[in-house]
Amino acid sequence: MKGTKALIDGVQQLKAVEEQFQTVQILNEEGEVVNPDLMPDLTDEQLKELMSRMVYTRVLDQRSISLNRQGRLGFYAPTAGQEASQLASHYALEKEDFILPGYRDVPQMIWHGVPLWQAFLWSRGHFQGGQMPEGVNVFPPQIIIGAQYIQCAGVALGMKKRGVKAVAITYTGDGGASQGDVYEGMNFAGAYQAPAIFVVQNNRFAISTPVEKQSAAKTIAQKAVAAGIPGIQVDGMDPLAVYAATRTARERAINGEGPTLIETLTFRYGPHTMAGDDPTRYRTKDLENEWEKKDPIVRFRKFLEAKGIWNEEEENKVIEQAKEEIKEGIKIADGAPKQQVTDLMNIMFEKMPFNLAEQFEIYKEKESK
Amino acid sequence: MAQMTMIQAINDALRIELKNDPNVVLFGEDVGNNGGVFRATEGLQAEFGEDRVFDTPLAESGIGGLAVGLGLQGYRPVPEIQFFAFIFEAMDSVCGQLSRIRYRSGGRFTAPVTIRSPFGGGVHTPEMHADNIEGLFAQTPGMKVVIPSTPYDAKGLLIASIRDNDPVLFLEHMKLYRSFREEVPEGEYTIELGKADVKREGTDLSIVTYGAMVHASLKAAEELEKEGHSVEVIDLRTVSPIDIETIVASVEKTGRAIVVQEAQKQAGIAANVVAEISDRCILSLEAPVLRVAAPDTIFPFPAAESVWLPNHKDIVETAKKVIEF
Numbered sequence: 001m002k003g004t005k006a007l008i009d010g011v012q013q014l015k016a017v018e019e020q021f022q023t024v025q026i027l028n029e030e031g032e033v034v035n036p037d038l039m040p041d042l043t044d045e046q047l048k049e050l051m052s053r054m055v056y057t058r059v060l061d062q063r064s065i066s067l068n069r070q071g072r073l074g075f076y077a078p079t080a081g082q083e084a085s086q087l088a089s090h091y092a093l094e095k096e097d098f099i100l101p102g103y104r105d106v107p108q109m110i111w112h113g114v115p116l117w118q119a120f121l122w123s124r125g126h127f128q129g130g131q132m133p134e135g136v137n138v139f140p141p142q143i144i145i146g147a148q149y150i151q152c153a154g155v156a157l158g159m160k161k162r163g164v165k166a167v168a169i170t171y172t173g174d175g176g177a178s179q180g181d182v183y184e185g186m187n188f189a190g191a192y193q194a195p196a197i198f199v200v201q202n203n204r205f206a207i208s209t210p211v212e213k214q215s216a217a218k219t220i221a222q223k224a225v226a227a228g229i230p231g232i233q234v235d236g237m238d239p240l241a242v243y244a245a246t247r248t249a250r251e252r253a254i255n256g257e258g259p260t261l262i263e264t265l266t267f268r269y270g271p272h273t274m275a276g277d278d279p280t281r282y283r284t285k286d287l288e289n290e291w292e293k294k295d296p297i298v299r300f301r302k303f304l305e306a307k308g309i310w311n312e313e314e315e316n317k318v319i320e321q322a323k324e325e326i327k328e329g330i331k332i333a334d335g336a337p338k339q340q341v342t343d344l345m346n347i348m349f350e351k352m353p354f355n356l357a358e359q360f361e362i363y364k365e366k367e368s369k
Numbered sequence: 370m371a372q373m374t375m376i377q378a379i380n381d382a383l384r385i386e387l388k389n390d391p392n393v394v395l396f397g398e399d400v401g402n403n404g405g406v407f408r409a410t411e412g413l414q415a416e417f418g419e420d421r422v423f424d425t426p427l428a429e430s431g432i433g434g435l436a437v438g439l440g441l442q443g444y445r446p447v448p449e450i451q452f453f454a455f456i457f458e459a460m461d462s463v464c465g466q467l468s469r470i471r472y473r474s475g476g477r478f479t480a481p482v483t484i485r486s487p488f489g490g491g492v493h494t495p496e497m498h499a500d501n502i503e504g505l506f507a508q509t510p511g512m513k514v515v516i517p518s519t520p521y522d523a524k525g526l527l528i529a530s531i532r533d534n535d536p537v538l539f540l541e542h543m544k545l546y547r548s549f550r551e552e553v554p555e556g557e558y559t560i561e562l563g564k565a566d567v568k569r570e571g572t573d574l575s576i577v578t579y580g581a582m583v584h585a586s587l588k589a590a591e592e593l594e595k596e597g598h599s600v601e602v603i604d605l606r607t608v609s610p611i612d613i614e615t616i617v618a619s620v621e622k623t624g625r626a627i628v629v630q631e632a633q634k635q636a637g638i639a640a641n642v643v644a645e646i647s648d649r650c651i652l653s654l655e656a657p658v659l660r661v662a663a664p665d666t667i668f669p670f671p672a673a674e675s676v677w678l679p680n681h682k683d684i685v686e687t688a689k690k691v692i693e694f
Contacts, residue, residue, distance in 0.1 A: 188426055
């Protein structure tokens with residue numbers, strides 16, 4: 001240590017950084033408001049609408065798992081447990097905002113205007129599942145973890161250049177936060193002060209890998225520091241905290257103050273996907289019980305019931321409506337025409353190059369037989 | 370008409386498109402105020418403003434994502450990757466994302482993006498600047514790959530690439546940037562993508578080639594001419610998709626062909642050209658179709674370029690093998 005008067009205390013610096021990222025909570029597990037100062041300005045009708053969407057989405061998850069088991073759906077990434085994280089963040093958006101979802105973020109797409117039958121076709125692997133309706137600002141779910149983040153920076157920069165008062169929002173998971181594209185996306189949006197909201201839904205596991213093995217960082221929210229942008233960690237099982245954080249990030253963004261990273265602490269009750277993942281191999285029963293007590297629907301129900309604006313009858317109505325609409329959605333999906341190779345060729349380019357045009361004729365002939 | 374180098378023709382095409390279409394945006398590392406490391410974007414930020422021509426952080430993947438996102442917002446992005454071998458950082462954005470956007474959204478979204486990037490040997494660049502990796506992208510459905518060899522072609526092809534509503538990789542050979550001048554028409558004109566150009570007509574042998582090898586092939590053709598062999602040189606100009614009609618018409622006329630590329634034999638696109646000729650005109654062939662290509666090693670250390678890169682002598686030698694088969 002010759003020539004150095006004192007050790008440079010990097011450890012102290014790290015601790016000081018970590019202390020900046022405390023979990024924001026508004027509703028506790030009992031549905032009690034623990035942070036009234038942050039209470040978002042939502043009417044009773046809006047609170048009920050948010051609850052309805054969460055209940056509906058829980059039913060959608062249960063039905064999707066069951067339809068997947070019957071072979072009536074294909075790829076499916078369960079969402080139960082993440083309703084506050086997914087739907088309260090979405091509820092803070094406006095129609096003109098653009099969503100770049102990850103593969104687990106189908107619920108946000110649906111509530112932004114993608115019909116159920118298209119979500120089901122996407123699950124089955126049909127090109128019509130990606131043909132988002134005109135005016136619905138949603139990109140098809142991203143399978144390459146992290147790609148949605150760099151693309152989000154681009155969409156947000158486009159909005160800034162156009163001068164529109166809207167934001168681009170994207171979602172990844174705790175594992176995704178280890179990707180280079182996630183850092184690049186946040187850093188680009190920061191450098192351009194683009195109106196982007198980056199959400200990391202930290203459900204503690206990337207398939208079987210616990211978040212502790214992703215990084216030594218105590219929070220994911222603090223990764224915002226590397227991009228020089230604000231980072232917020234919220235209780236992702238608390239719909240009001242997620243809504244408040246997203247709404248705040250949106251306000252900042254449309255006022256030209258740049259992007260925000262929001263980490264939601266959440267949990268998926270089901271497996272990673274329905275393709276054979278078994279969470280009992282890597283999660284203890286105790287951990288699952290602990291998170292089940294935090295169920296966002298349970299605490300929001302208690303909160304609304306205490307306000308006298310929600311009851312079992314209302315909830316059952318939503319459940320029945322969801323089941324009906326899901327049944328109808330599956331029926332429409334069943335009616336979609338089978339895909340032909342010529343269909344796939346038709347959506348490759350605006351104008352078919354020579355090789356495709358030649359192959360098109362061959363398949364047209366085959367398909368006519 | 371003006372005498373232009375290829376880099377001037379590229380700069381001219383970019384200026385024309387910036388003026389012509391307000392959605393055209395240029396970005397990349399040092400393309401703004403600096404005018405690009407090769408001056409390809411010289412003067413463009415001063416003329417069109419920072420909103421249209423701007424620098425990015427140093428991250429190729431992020432540049433690819435920016436291109437996807439701006440494309441989704443109705444822009445016509447023309448990003449630059451400083452040297453093409455750096456594209457490995459952005460392989461997902463190019464092959465995993467841009468090339469698939471129209472398809473995966475069933476036509477709802479498009480990617481009218483033109484990625485410009487310099488490549489090519491002969492100028493003693495450091496490691497991973499010159500690699501010929503066009504073959505990787507020629508194998509990517511959804512992507513067009515354009516490689517001009519002259520100032521005239523560069524301008525017309527770049528304007529056509531930018532106007533194309535699907536993604537195009539526009540690869541600029543560094544050795545050709547300033548190696549010669551050519552008459553280039555003023556104002557806008559386009560050259561259709563996917564169309565080859567017969568740079569020299571001949572009747573005894575067809576040379577199918579692209580990039581810097583066009584010039585090596587023309588030089589070889591002159592030497593062969595002195596020995597009484599009439600050689601046709603086809604400049605592919607677009608290496609994916611390739612112009613099969615022009616190749617087939619030439620081979621049916623000459624009955625002999627070689628394919629010449631700067632890339633390693635296991636890389637590039639020469640094998641594809643050979644296969645197409647074999648599929649379509651084997652009965653016209655007097656001899657097998659041979660390839661001139663670099664050895665299957667990593668791109669050479671700069672001081673070894675001259676012994677490694679294919680040149681006109683290699684082409685003459687291979688041409689004679691086919692002629693004398």
